[in-house]
Amino acid sequence: MEKKQINPQENAWWFIIAKDQIVLQPQGNFIPYGCLDDLPFPDGVADNAVKIADYQASPCYLVFLQEQSDVGLGEYSPLRFLLGRVDDGLFDVAGRAFQVSLFYETHQYCGKCGNEMHVINWETAMKCYHCQHRCYPRISPCIIVGIRKEKEILLAMHHRHMKNNNPVYTVLAGFVEAGETLESCVEREVYEESRIKVKNIEYVTSQPWPFPHSLMMGFLAEYDSGKIKIDKNELAEADWYHVDNLPVLPNHGTLARKLINKMVEQCRE
Structure with a gap:
């Protein structure tokens, strides 16, 4: 993270966030883009902008606001609105901004002594000058795994999808515990949630998942043994689905959908 003087004539991407929502424009790439001199920012709004990345050769600035005020560049929307609507690179920058x-x-106050924390300008960190305690953004590692059995894949529906009247079926996932390898986490989470065992675990790719601060590490695995018996605290239902008869799937742009698509391709080879 970099705090420096902004060139008011340089085109940039502006990630304006307040109360867990981001300012989006109604068309194009949705993220406001342009130079500071030409954009209708109210006085002082961009004074504390922080550079968080570069995208398509232009700097990306985070503008963090305590309250949702009109900045003249669009409307506040949830971050999930961007899923599948912008390319992965731009979504990742938006996730970093969040x-x-x-x-x-x-982290406005020190978790060690309770005094005020201060932004460190040359890295993404906060520091307490009273006790010298330094903090960095929390990143929560978790696994997400697609499981295949011949021409079928294991899909589950979580309780949150039922509550939202949104019956999406997805792959299994879970957080990594202290002292645990990623492969061990795959085996444990799958067994805890479905009571089946897997083999031939293969790493595929990862995705920052800013809901609120996860790093998803995607795997594929093959069914080994066991009969599905769901953990009712985690899942509403789970079953094997033939690749030619799949239920409603997660949105494009999610790692879950990428894993499902990859399994479907493998089954049809």
Whole structure:
């Protein structure tokens, strides 16, 4: 993270975040883009902008606001609106903006001595000058795994999808515990949630998942043994689905959908 003087004539991407929502424009790439001199920012709004990345050769600035005020560049929307609507690179920058803004919001005071924390300009960190305690944004590692049995894949529906009247079926996932390898986490989470065992675990790819601060590490695995018996605290239902007869799937742009698509391709080879 870099705090420096902004060139008011340089085109940039502006990630304006307040109260867990981001300012989006109604068309194009949705993220406001342009130079400071040409954009209708109210006085002082961009004074504390922080550079968080570069995208398509232009700097990306985070503008973190305590309240949702009209900045003249669009309307506030949830971050999930961007899923599948912008390319992965731009979504990842938006996710980084959310995680850094959450870090600012939740680390205003020192967790060790209680004194005020201060932004460190040359790295993404906060420091207490009273006890010298330094904090960095929290990143929560978790696994997400697609499981295949011949021409079928294991899909589950979580309780939150039932509550939202949104019956999406997805792959299994869970957080990594202290002292645990990623492969061990795959085996444990799958067994805890479905009571089946897997083999031939293969790493595929990862995705920052800013809901609120996860790093998803995607795997594929093959069914080994066991009969599905769901953990009712975690899942509403789970079953094997033939690749030619799949239920409603997660949105494009999610790692879950990428894993499902990859399994479907493998089954049809």
